[in-house]
Amino acid sequence: MTTSLQLALIAGALIGLGLSMLVWRFRPAQVDLATALDRLSPDRSLARPDEEGDLDASGDSTDRLGRWAMRALPLDSLGAPPYRELALMRIPVHRFYGEKVVFAILGAIMPVLLMLVASFFGLGLPWIFTPVLAVAGAVGMFFLPDYNVKDDAKAARKEFGRALASYIDLVALERNSGSGPRQAMEIAANIGDSWVFRRLAEELSRSRWSGLPPWDALRKLSDELGLPELADLADIMRLSGEEGAQVYQTLRSRSQSMRTAELNSALAEANATGERMSIPMSALGLIFMAILVTPSVLQIIGA
Template identity: 40%
Template sequence: MLTWLMLAGAVIGVGLALLAAELRPAPPELGSALDRLHRDPTPGGRARAADPDLGERLGARLVGLPGLRIPTRELALIGRTPARFMAHKLLFALVGLLVPTLLQFLDLVMGGSLPLLVPIAGALLLAAAFWFVPDAVVRSEAKDARIEYLHGIAAYLELVALERAADCGPAEALHRAAGIGRGTVFRRIADALDRAALDRLPPWDGLDVLAAELALTPLQDLADIMRISGTDGAAVYRTLRARARNLRAELLTDDLARANVDSERMVAPGSALVTLMTLLIAFPAVYRMFQGG
């Protein structure tokens, strides 16, 4: 029996290790970075890795399933391909199928008599529940990534305004400002500008494509402002500074709202803790009073 228990533990450990490896952020791939320098001929298409792994190949086969909704914009925000997303869903569903099976196996080894219908129903229900876990993870990561993008765009607006104040042209200001930062936001903006340059398009057209892909209104506003500056020669320094100031105000308001929500959530645990402490302090006196009576 000990051998079977060790074997089952080893299988569970290997499964958990594979799950952790799939959830760990993958290192950047050179093939994907080079593919992003060329516009995808299909709208909304994503650059694929030069040599995808087995999980991504399986996920690519599941992308076209009927009735399946893929959060394309959320995946674009976190830099994950739909094939990788589907691979995660498949992996979670398999884990949901295997856990009740392993529990049934352990029950049989230990001499139990659990009906076969219970693990089958549990496996189906758990697989169906685990199938939607990656959706929740992607939404949560995309929410954080969106905030990061908005903070980066606010900084980028300020840098572009400073470059315009230093007498740089509209296109040059966009490129030079994108080259200053080293974060994910600045890399994506620089990639979009380089792709537009290779396609012999104005840089604000590249920002248009990126803004539509990520559904970021402030980036679209920046593209519109710089388009007016590039075509009509309008002075946009004050406009850029005002847009950056408004964006920072919006982000501050959202931060305050989240802080208020977190504070309200702490009221119930705090009240429960105070009540418990009161009961612990008062219990001896109340108990002695009733015993004395």
């Protein structure tokens, strides 16, 4: 049964939570610079109010929950979201926050359900542990999407690097056949059908319509996604476009160095995996040795 001390602890926790929410409402706002500049950009500032309302109403429940969380919860005090990883995975910030809130709700509900199941089988713990476990589960699950996004972005960067090496070879072949810098980059981007080639083709097409040089567009994409290899390609193509330099050998050397680095990384990962696999084998050998030696040791001790 719930004692008066447990009730007092729960009441105190609820009062402290309420006071902290009131204090948060009156504290000075900490505006995130990237979000503020995005809201002040021409595309956002020229949007009509009815379009903004439609944008807020669009999406599924996760998107709407994320927009509500960005308006109502002190998310800026928890640090900035991983913008580069989200941009690479093409996940909107409001959807990312929506997933975090959904995971937090699940983390808060799961301990309560486990306590109910345990009490049904007669293994229930004191109910004072329920709010503690619920808060711990909500906090732990709230930060789980951060790990998922960073892990997926790490795999996507590896895939981008492998595809970029092939793209650089295609650009070099197009330049060697007499195509101009922009034409070579656009033709090479339209050859492949992977998401990397489609992303490059979209960026190059956008730069054509906006009048931006293609190497500046790739440089901007490199800074946005955190891809230094793409910045190197942009610098090489800048030399070709602005100074008329012959970059065929430079591009081939760059793609070869990227493949060599990828091969070395794969070999290092394979060696690390092999070392991890040797640990259970060694442990198994020690167990067999212990089984063989134990009878003799017991006889010596008994003697």
